[in-house]
Amino acid sequence: MKSSFGLLQKQSLAASPQLIESIRLLQLTHAELHQFVDQELEKNPLLEPAPNDEGPGEIEGPSWAGSPDLPRQGKSQSNATNTAPGDRPAFEEFVALAETLHDHVARQISLTAFTPHERLIANQLAGHLDDTGYLQVSPSDLAGNLNVGLADVERVLGILQHLDPAGIFARTLSECLEIQLRERNRFDPAMAVLVANLEMLARRDFQTLKLRCGVDEEDLLDMLQEIRALDPKPGNTFQSGTPECVIPDVWVMPAHGGGWQIELDPNTLPKVLINQSYVAEVSSRAAKKSKDMTFLNECLQNANWLIRSLDQRAKTILKVATEIVRQQDAFLQYGVDYLRPLNLRTVADAINMHESTVSRVTSNKYMVTPRGVFELKYFFTVAIASCEGGDAHSAEAVRHRIKAMVAEESFDSVLSDDDIADRLKECGIDLARRTVTKYREAMNIPSSIQRRREKRLWRNGDQSLKDS
Known part of the structure; x- marks a missing residue:
């Protein structure tokens, strides 16, 4: 036996923390990205928000034109700069704050002839009403919490179940339908049996339903039509507050000369820049202290990294979106029948990116098209x-x-x-x-x-x- 020494060369790839963080930025939604940038602004004194007319960072914002030819349909042009206000519709122009279900119920309770004791119970019951109109507390539990009689709670609940819209304050789907049928004076014994056997209706077991309800096919048909006319979630006719809408990352619009114009939505692009005058001022003071100079250099390095990463993220999203539009041009023109099969590798190879990068870019990113709003992943089908x-x-x-x-x-x-x-x-x-x-x-x-x-x-x- 003998020992010996030798040299072994080994090649490996190590990702720096900043590279890992740059990759993570690709898959963040615009809301998560804005939150991340806000945190960087708080801890880095050299960074500041850019005015609205600035690009995504100290360097100019990404801008591309002259994308590859689309098959048979001309060219696709892309541009990441802001468009004129009249060039595309703004979602917020069509959004209004509507009356909520809870506001509607509270107004009706205030107009109902309740005693102070009953009004207290009514307001407590209304507080346990969900957005679909269903009661999310049992009368017995509420009676115990308020230290009142169960009969009082049941009586007030019966009154509330006559409020508008019909069917609210129900505890089950069957009760919700029953309330609406009673309002229409159509809750007869046969209908009561049908409402009590909704699972058979879901299975379309009409033969058994006819036997149990004691009706023929014509009567059962009429009953089914009445059930279909009811609202299983009466509270959904109201909005539960400020309506939420998807903020698109990419806009696709017909170009004036044919093809498509592709733009990044400026609302999804955080804009930051380095305050150069502050850097110069702090540098002159920090030059005398090595510790301060080290901190300053670290802040400057992180600021430059953030600006480059934001710029690269914007370019990557736009590049992927442009290739998706090129691949799915027929869908945009003619509809879903013309949606082409597409996978991540096809897009990745076309734009010289890794497949995992395309996967991150298409997660939780949305595109506005003449056909509607779609998540980028929608365009990838088997x-x-x-x-x-x-x-x-x-x-x-x-x-x-x-x-x-x-x-x-x-x-x-x-x-x-x-x-x-x-x-x-x-x-x-x-x-x-x-x-x-x-x-x-x-x-x-x-x-x-x-x-x-x-x-x-x-x-x-x-x-x-x-x-x-």
Whole structure:
């Protein structure tokens, strides 16, 4: 045995803390990013918020033009600078503070002839009303908390259940529907049985419901129509305060010369800069003390890093969004049927970025398009093979086709999952029956048996109305 020494070369990649932090900035939402920047402004005396006309940092804001040609539809232009106020709609212009459910109820309680004792109970019950209109406390618990009789609470609750909108202060869905039916004077014994067996209604077990309610198909059809006309969440007609809206990160608008204009929303871009005059002033004083100079250099280094990181984040989001628009140009023009299958690797390869970077950029980022507001991840869908060897189809577009097929069904022609798979094949989409079933169930579409049973019930009801 003998020992010996040797040299071994090994290559490794180590990420600095600042690099890790820069990567983390990519996946932050705009709200989280603003919070992070505010914290940096508090602890770094060299940083200050930039005026509104400044870019995202000390350096100029990102600006690009002349994106790659879009297939068959001209060019896509992008620009990260602010647009004129009239160029695009502002969400806040359409937002108003509406009366909340709790405001509406409080106003009605104040106009109701309660005794002081009853009004106290009424206000306590109203305080346990959720935004959908349901009571979130039991009368017995509230009676114990207030040290009042349960009969008093039940009596006041009965009065409150007659307030507008009909159905509020219910404790269950059945009670909510019962309150609304009583308001319409339609809570007869047959309807009471139907409301008590809502789980059968959800299963579309109409045969058993007819037997239990003691009615024929025509009467059951009328009862179902009445149930459908009720509101299971009566409080939802009111807003629960200041409405929330998604602040988009990217705007996509038709360009004047054709194609699309892509812009970053300035509201999502924190703007900071380095106060150079303050840096010069502090540097002259700190030069005499090495400790102060070390702190100053560290602050300056962190400030430059933050500005560069914000700038790079903006450029990366815009670059990814531009490639998504290039890939999904047909969707923007013609709708969901033209949504192309797309994965992260395709975008990453096209813009020379790592797949993980694209994944971080598309998380919790939103894009305003002529087709609506979409999360960037919406545009990445699974590819479904074509029967004819042509271009693959997007899974989202296929789901849309299945939903359209079901919506067009007639009373005498209800499609089974096999039928849907065959029709998709006729359109050049190769999809197995079990995949059709999976997509159908994910969209909460009942099976063909359930749909056929319900359509037969509707048809019989319509025929009865014609005969009468």
